[in-house]
Amino acid sequence: SQQGEEDPQALSIQEGENATMNCSYKTSINNLQWYRQNSGRGLVHLILIRSNEREKHSGRLRVTLDTSKKSSSLLITASRAADTASYFCATGELSIQGAQKLVFGQGTRLTINP
């Protein structure tokens, strides 16, 4: 079963605008991560926010986490054509063996129009 539900499933905006993607999850988490996937490629880690954090920034990325609502959002500011990709949220928990086990949402397909 999927942990994360992402919204919207697809988003198309003009270059220079901000893009916001949302993720909701169901159970308690250790951390929440966002990944990016270019078409036909593997996933690349963008940012991690721990369950005791509320907001985190990395360059043009801003992630928020609301554990009371079990939701997170990813904001990409001043979007560029190169930001066109699919974005996935993933909730993380550690297994008893210390493995980081991620459960992914279905993803948001972001298209930046020049």
Next chain:
Amino acid sequence: DAGITQSPRHKVTETGTPVTLRCHQTENHRYMYWYRQDPGHGLRLIHYSYGVKDTDKGEVSDGYSVSRSKTEDFLLTLESATSSQTSVYFCATYNRSRNTGELFFGEGSRLTVL
């Protein structure tokens, strides 16, 4: 970049045949994973490994087996492929000592079962 190489990158096979996908990493990460990606499902964990000869099941392990005889190699085997196993398979690694929580992904292996 964890130096992850997946092989083969593309494979077409027939129902009932055995298939083995290989994941090779050069970074000496302890933890390795196999995920499958399907439209509408995001990525789902099949199996993971927490050391040589140490593996555990993920969310969708039925019909799959894995083996890890060396730190650098993690094999995924479909003993008798079915059409429902048509998917893109991703290998990932995790370096717990960095304490960043991120997984590093390979480029994927696209499997088509006819």
